[in-house]
Amino acid sequence: MSNRSDAASEPILVVKSVERRFGGLVAVSVDHLEVPRHKITALIGPNGAGKTTLFNVLTGFDHADAGHWKFDGVDISGWPAYRVARQGMVRTFQLTKALAGLTVLDNMLLGASGQSGERLVLAPFRFRWRAEEREARERALALLDDFGLSARQNDLAATLSGGQRKLLEMARALMVEPKLVMLDEPMAGVNPALVQSLLHHVQRLRDEGRTVVFVEHDMDVVMSISDRVVCMAEGRVIADGTPAEVVSNQAVIDAYLGQRHARAT
Ligand SMILES: Nc1ncnc2c1ncn2[C@@H]1O[C@H](COP(=O)(O)OP(=O)(O)O)[C@@H](O)[C@H]1O
Ligand SMILES: [Mg+2]
Numbered sequence: 001m002s003n004r005s006d007a008a009s010e011p012i013l014v015v016k017s018v019e020r021r022f023g024g025l026v027a028v029s030v031d032h033l034e035v036p037r038h039k040i041t042a043l044i045g046p047n048g049a050g051k052t053t054l055f056n057v058l059t060g061f062d063h064a065d066a067g068h069w070k071f072d073g074v075d076i077s078g079w080p081a082y083r084v085a086r087q088g089m090v091r092t093f094q095l096t097k098a099l100a101g102l103t104v105l106d107n108m109l110l111g112a113s114g115q116s117g118e119r120l121v122l123a124p125f126r127f128r129w130r131a132e133e134r135e136a137r138e139r140a141l142a143l144l145d146d147f148g149l150s151a152r153q154n155d156l157a158a159t160l161s162g163g164q165r166k167l168l169e170m171a172r173a174l175m176v177e178p179k180l181v182m183l184d185e186p187m188a189g190v191n192p193a194l195v196q197s198l199l200h201h202v203q204r205l206r207d208e209g210r211t212v213v214f215v216e217h218d219m220d221v222v223m224s225i226s227d228r229v230v231c232m233a234e235g236r237v238i239a240d241g242t243p244a245e246v247v248s249n250q251a252v253i254d255a256y257l258g259q260r261h262a263r264a265t
Helices: 004-009 051-058 081-087 104-111 126-146 162-176 192-207 219-225 243-247 250-264
Strands: 013-022 025-035 040-044 066-071 089-091 180-184 211-215 228-233 236-241
Touching: 013 051, 025 051, 025 236, 040 192, 040 219, 051 180, 051 211, 081 089, 089 162, 104 126, 104 162, 126 162, 162 180, 162 192, 192 211, 192 219, 219 243, 228 243, 228 250, 236 243, 236 250, 243 250
Parallel strands: 040 211, 040 228, 089 180, 180 211
Antiparallel strands: 013 025, 013 066, 228 236
16 A cells, blocks of 8 residues: 555646647647646636646546646556546546536536446346445436436436536546546636536535636636636646636736726726
8 A cells, every 4th residue: 555645745647748739730739737636727828828638638628739747646557537537537628518418417417427337248247237226316416416417317408497407417427536627617608696606516516625726707706616717728737726826917917907907897
């Protein structure tokens, strides 16, 4: 056994020299980034900074042109998304991916991609698959209850409001019991009444011992729930520190905050 108390203080994710280019455009060029365990890290930066691309690469939805990254001590560079998820790192999408033609409950069950039932080699062991299926259903129902979606379990996801779909996507991500949850603009397009509920859920994830990274543009939200803030611009990490440090950083003001203020006034 490795020494768990040492592991607990180590960053859950360490990114080294990761690059993603699209033709001549360098969308992501991150020399070094560490995500602290059991904390909420906000990822901010202007549109086009590379935030979504970085999420895509790290979670196996896109490939890197260079670099490597370790999750919980394991080099997962280049792993496909389903393996990354089984390892304990999941993400949600800026534009929700809930499958509109499936029920809320079936969307949840699809999230349980760690089931051995889908591995053909184990398919003959039906008893085992059934037990896991039952567990998955129980877990799905408990999560739907947590997220206030129980009453909608048999409704098509298409009938949910935008905010409810965001909740469904977050709940679905939790089906694999992730250690690290990456949320890409979880509050975008959500009506103010549901924003508080989403914020509460994000904080609860941390309080349950998970680690959260989330992309957010609303600085009030960022300041209220983040333990740490990372700012990207033009593919690079330009600041990394406490919320107070990052909002007063001149490079962040120049690249992002000042410009937003100017637009808003
Ligand atoms: N599939 C793609 N093909 C070409 N360019 C892309 C692709 N995905 C993203 N980009 C470009 O990469 C840059 C970073 O985009 P993105 O990661 O979506 O930024 P953010 O999420 O910070 O707004 C942008 O210039 C965007 O146009
Ligand atoms: Mg984005």
